[in-house]
Amino acid sequence: MIGIVLATVLGTMIGIARLSANWMLSRLAAVYVEVLRDIPLLLQLLFWYVLMQGLPAARGAWNPVRGIYLSNRGLVLPSIPVGSGQLVVLATAVIGLVVFHLLRRRLIARQMLDGRPRRAWLWAVLLIVALPGVLSWALGVSWTITLPELRGFNFVGGLTLSPEYFALLIALVTYTSAFIAEIVRSGIQAVPRGQWDAAVALGLRRSFVLRQIVLPQALRLIVPPLTSQYLNLTKNSSLAVAIGYQDIVSIANTTLNLTGQAIEAIALIMLVFLTISLSISLFMNWYNARIALSER
């Protein structure tokens, strides 16, 4: 789900913004959270959808950056056509990332033994950028970006997000991010002040303290409620039916109307959601157990 990733990133940023020393930033973040939390998601969804429909037609599309168009046909983005060659290269990069991660842990473990810092970034460049790059050159894979063009009444080329999908994405991401912001904020606030003071006394930079000392401790408190937010997000995606986006509920509903097989259709919806919910909660439980405090 793109929604989970976007909502987590936005929510974390807003949660940290709420704790900022800058009064204006923290107030604005607080207003954002309060407003979005207290209005039903369905209402927000309808609101965004109506706004999408109110956008100009494709000819007068709003065009902030070259190649990106926003109109009542949805959001059109430049895209890179992905074939089997590109997939191989991307897979190499992902494998490189995993290998690098394992390697870094080995290097840190050795640094712990003799205290000499080791350079990890060279390996990172080699594994994540250079190797896939060489492979791409050897295979002759092209990475041309196709820009959408206006032809007649619609766009040709590029990646199109339909207005329904775009409205759903905005509504879900902003709504969930408000909840995640509150979770992140309370998690960070629960880390004792002494941890901040001790880290600052060691002469560490603020961003380093936040990333390496405070966030890992806060994560232990953040992850369990975050799990339930992810589950909520998954379940809330079924609201797409209200604005006519063809998600599973809407398709099953159509099937139901056509065939009258109510029990089968609804059992199917429930089965799909139960499977997704259970797999998310299994994964998050595993992650939670990994980052939990390991006491001697």
Add this chain to the structure above:
Amino acid sequence: MISAADTPRSPRSFSDLQSGSSVAGRALRWLRANLFSSISSSLVTLVLLVLLVEALLSFVRWGILDAVWTVPGSDSSACRAARGLGACWAVIGEKFRFILFGTYPFDQQWRPALAILVFIALFYLSTRRSLWRRELIYVWAAALVAIGVLMWGGVLGLPFVSQERWGGLPVTLILATFGLAFGFPLGILVALGRRSKLPAIRSLCVLYVELIRGVPLISLLFMASVMFPLFMPDGFNIDKLLRAQIAIVLFAGAYLAEVVRGGLQAVPRGQHEAAEALGLSYWQKNALIVLPQAIRHVIPPLVNTFIAFFKDTSLVLIIGIFDLLTTAKTAVIDPAWQQFSVEVYIFVAIIYFAFCFAMSRYSRHLEAQSGPAK
């Protein structure tokens, strides 16, 4: 709970700073501490200020200066002329009776209005800590009966109004409040059942909670509106509103059960043992000793569940029940006003916001009261 003042990066308050000679001096110091403490901070402040002023200006221009507030008759041409420039608040004046009360008979609309007031009074009474006594249950029962009489009528000289004609805010409040009033006892029973020693009862309760929490409310509502009639004998048809209400009660029960279970786990074992040593039965033990302590522990999460739940009642739109959101959506189907749904949605959003914001303030207030002062 750690208050905001304890965090290392929270804004400093006015009084924390050394008292200055003049108000202007103090204000200047406050500005420097909270808005311009470093170069990056000043930059953020300035960028935000520019964006904020720009957004506010365009909103004021759209929402107030160029807006159309009233129209003569029911003619929307003035609004259409201002389209794209300003808001059309006239649509609210034109449609608010329909949005609030749905298709309820026009001359009888004081009854749902009164019902809304009864609801608000009921909520207000329930928030007073000094009134948390046994009598409150009777007050709730009496208020719910009064609302039923007001909405249905048929007695005391009030003409009967069938459920199909109810709509708007009263329906939202009924779904939420009745869902709560019945879901809460159900939740308590299920929470007790999950801790039962009898494996059959325990696994039944676990199955119920996990099943309901694993699926979206929409699919439950679909089930209530489509599947439920299939299992009923012929000729036996329950009203659509009641079916949705049952689905909401079941849904609320599962979520509230988990919250109550958290509270039950926080009650020390010694309390159970002491109660048993006094010779109290299972029900006496739970009703008199364990539950009062358990529920006190979980009041803030309970209020949060209520908020979530109040918002979730808007989902009945999908099965076509006329709650507040559905009436708002229906109001702008009228061709004359079709283009002004944004204004209507803003109006409805303000109503929802008022209710939820009041509840969330109250929850914050409770937390501040019950938490140890730090």
